[in-house]
Amino acid sequence: MSDRIKVALVGNPNTGKTSLFNHLTGLNQKVGNYPGVTVDKKQGTCTLSKSHKAIITDLPGTYSINPTSEDESIVFRTLFHKDVTEYPDVLVVVADVENLKRNLLLFSQIKDLEIPTVLVINMVDLMQKKGISIDVKMLEEELNTEVVLISARRNEGIDKVKAAIVRSHVAAKSLPMCDINHKIDAEYFTKLKEITSEFSLYQLWLMVTQNNFPESIDEGVKKRLLNFRKDVSQIRRYQNKETIFRYQEINRILKNVYVVDKSKATDLRGKLDRVFTHKIWGYAIFFVILLLIFQSIFDWASVPMDYIDEVFSNLSGWVTSTLDEGMLTRLIADGIIPGIGGVVIFIPQIAILFMFIAILEETGYMSRVVFLMDKIMRRFGLNGKSIIPLISGTACAIPAIMATRNISSWKERLITILVTPFTTCSARLPVYAILIALVIPEKELFGFLNLQGLVLLSLYGLGFAAAIIAAYVLHKTLKINSKSFFVVEMPDYKIPSFKNIVLNVIEKTKAFVLGAGKIILALSIVLWFLASYGPGEFNAVEENLAKMESFQNLSEEVQEYQVASMKLEKSYIGIVGKSIEPVIRPLGYDWKIGIALLSSFAAREVFVGTLATIYSVADDEQNTIKERMASEINPRTGENMFNLPVGLSLLIFYAFAMQCMATLAIVKRETKTWKWPMIQLVGMGALAYVFSFITYNLFV
Amino acid sequence: MHFNYNPLATIASLQIGELGYIAEEALEHIPLKLLEMGCLPGAEVRLVQVAPLQDPLYIYINGSHLAIRKDTASKISILKESFVDE
Structure with a gap:
């Protein structure tokens, strides 16, 4: 439906933004991808009123529109220009009542983008305890924005948010909050503004500071904007001035509308911190x-x-x-x-x-x-x-x-x-x-x-x-020059919300099921085919065996076993396994383990499944894979195949080797090149081979 | 009364619980992100905790509780409370 209002939620981390998203959308959520970047796009639908529906995007938490990480760059890319399909009709800025001042910095930047905006102040259930009072009416006037107080934890005020979104959408107009033009360098910003009237001044300024331009931008305009980037230290100085100016505005506004009675403060956080960050x-x-x-x-x-x-x-x-x-x-x-x-x-x-x-x-x-x-x-x-x-x-x-x-x-x-x-x-x-x-005896130590x-x-x-x-x-x-910058907010201790946790677990589990699941499933089917079919000789196994006199004298049960194991040896997978046997023999493995190892390069757990396939083809009588493995005899030594040296060597191999196609694919996606996943595959594989070799030879 | 203005005082030289004020000169050494999180010249800063290995530092500034690394903190000069009070 095209008449859905596009709403984006934006806010600092730890403000309960995702709680609000969960309340608004319930289970109507889906995770998609932003084109060209790796960050997941969380979207959901919501009925705002009888005549208005919305599609809501939960943007990653950020302290500022100027990004310092992959997460945060999404907020910038989504909001700074209409080119993006997610560009919202209405923005909801979620703020935490205790950190209102800092939250308003982001709000002031967003407001200057001139997108219709609603300010939601969350965790108002804590106001009394913390001695905070807010003059909402005056704040609304000062910010020129509708302000809604909610408690996402107690599910209070959600309907008011919906109504405010509809009203802002209808009004469809938004004025900038901070006039950066005159407060920093009037001449500089007037010149910047004169380049084009297609964008607001703040949008132009962001293009300059971020060196990032909409695709549809006129080349001439872009060239003139790039001229403003010549003096990078000047840009940084102006960004400093801009930030200080924004805080001055925020302080001026909050002075009259936001009052904290400090006598109400408790020091629970301090007490917990002293324990949780204690050196012992x-x-x-x-x-x-x-x-x-x-x-x-x-x-x-x-x-x-x-x-x-x-x-x-x-x-x-x-x-x-x-x-x-x-x-x-x-x-x-x-x-x-x-x-x-x-x-x-x-x-x-x-x-x-x-x-x-x-x-x-x-x-x-x-x-x-x-x-x-x-x-x-x-x-x-x-x-x-x-x-x-x-x-x-x-x-x-x-x-x-x-x-x-x-x-x-x-x-x-x-x-x-x-x-x-x-x-x-x-x-x-x-x-x-x-x-x-x-291979490890069931024994108690001490x-x-x-x-x-x-x-x-x-x-x-x-x-x-x-x-x-x-x-x-x-x-x-690694010779990579990258500035190591570290700042972590230490949020207040909170009682976790059940709903948030459930939805979070569903999201992450889905990432596994969709990422690894498809590959594991596809591979199981391929493996089954490779083990069940083979070239030329494979189809003649029964005939060839039947011709042999020694075979005819065997009992029916043993005959079946011999046919099956011969078939496996002649199947496609058997051929592959045999061809790599010389490489893995120094680690103590035979061609059957070789098959399992190879298939594990797609996903480790396939090891057990593959052995199950191999041994179930060989013998249907025994019940568990473990029993089948335990009875497997090494034809060269006449001993059990899975003895201590082989078992330990395999354990070490699996500990080191990079055997997961889904992970390699994710690494490629996150690093944007095949170089790093290939380094992982080869490097970890080499480590696995060397350490398994050492282990096998230590114990054999 | 005579007291020494110490130009070497930074956030990293605070004692736990001690207050300071971000100096004007610090501005160009404060990373933009930290500035945006409220670490502004003139703002009151208190050292809340120091991690067991003396790094990072846990500070309270302008309403925010933040952990920053010592190398960042040691570049941000401050005025100690006593100087301001006199």
Whole structure:
């Protein structure tokens, strides 16, 4: 529908902007892409009144229209010119009642763009407690803008926002708030204004300061604007003056309308800060929180994961027994259903981890962790903010890498992106779990430490250590000049909103399902084909075997087994596996493991699925993959294939190797070149090969 | 009364809990983003906390609680409270 009002929400971080978005749109949300950039576009629909509907865009949080990170540049690009399809009819600036002064800086810039604007002041439920009073009527007059007080937390005032949007849309006129023309350098700005009347003065000024022009701009105009960029230090001086002037205006306005009774202030924040950022307790609490999170992921996720596993294997069985026997049935039962199951099974773990991360962010605790960790992380070429991607990476690297967008230093952001795939993501877990169960004895150490659990924990530790060391090496070798600038707001502690957390978890989980899911599913189907078909000899396996006398004397059961395993060897995938066997033999692997390794380069968890495919083709009698793997004999040694050296070598290989096509695709998207994902693929692959080789030879 | 004006005083030289005022001369050394977040000449600044490894610094300025790195803070000169009071 074209008659929908286009509304954009803009505001500082931590103002409850996303809460308002969630209230306005409910579940009518979708995440799309802005053309040419990587930041996700969150949009939703909303019924404003009987005759007005709106399409609402939630822009990333920003302190100013002048961007310093990828996130913030979206706000600038969306608002500064009508060329953009998201250019709003009405803007809603969301401000936090406690930080009104700082929030109004962004408001004043936005207002100067002359887009119809509504100012929403959020968290007014705290006004009494904090001793704040606002003269709304006077503020409206001073700002020439409709002001709405809301409490998104208590779902109060949302209808008033809707009504104000409609009224601003109807009025369709907006005057600038700050006249930069006369306050900074009248001559300079008059000349700037005279270039063209097509744009407002502030738009022209932004084009000059940001060196960014609308596509439709006249070349002559652009050339004259570029002339204004000749003296960069002058631009910076004028930006300083502009900012000071804006604050002077804001102070003048607020002096009469915004009063804070300081005697009402409590020091809860100070008390909590002293504990959470304490030199010992701060780290101890963070460590305990991490332990609790991982503990609960394992405890809580195992029940739904077992359930999902059962449902999908029952479904496969049901399809096989119900549908006519044939290629299509086998494709569905052995290819597609296990493929979908392989994606769905990760959802519980990923959702639980993202729930915890959302809680830590919503409460304001995450900023304290960034504060605690910045100095340590910086020594390794990372940023305090890198801690969030590194923790998220233990669920899935895809949303984790997307979470690096608020790191403003390109070098620190790039290093964070490059090392995040070392952290033990949930796709490595099923591989680790099955290998540990196979080769590590179930033994108690010192009477209370479970050896298998200890190995798993060490693998997590190895992942983090590899990430940190790789970061340090990259820090020392990458010659990238990028200004490291760091400022983090320490928000007030808040009780998290249930609705925000649920929606956040849904969004991140979707990123995994859509990013990795499609690839995993497609690959499962391809693998099934490659294992079920082969060239020439493949079709003659049964005939050739039947001719042999020794074969005829075998029992029917053993005959079937031999046919199946011979077929696998002659299938397309068998041929590929055999051809790489010389390369992987030094690591202790045979061609069957080779197939699993190769298919894992698309996504790690395919390892278990591939082995399941391989061994289920070989033998349908045994029930679990683990049993089948345990009974696999190495023909060269006559011993078990999955013994300690091979198992450990595989564990190390999976800890280091970059085996996730979806992550590579995301890295390409975020870094805008194939160079970095290729470096990741080759570099991590080489590390995996070398360390697996060493491990195998140490234990063999 | 005699007191020494200390041109070397910066946000980084504040003690925890101590107040200062951003000096006019600091303007060109304040990153634009920090300026936009309220770190303006004349604004009152208080050092709230110092991270365990002495960096970053947690400051309260113009209504905002911000963490900034020490190298940024050490470029922003201030007047200490005592000088202003006299």
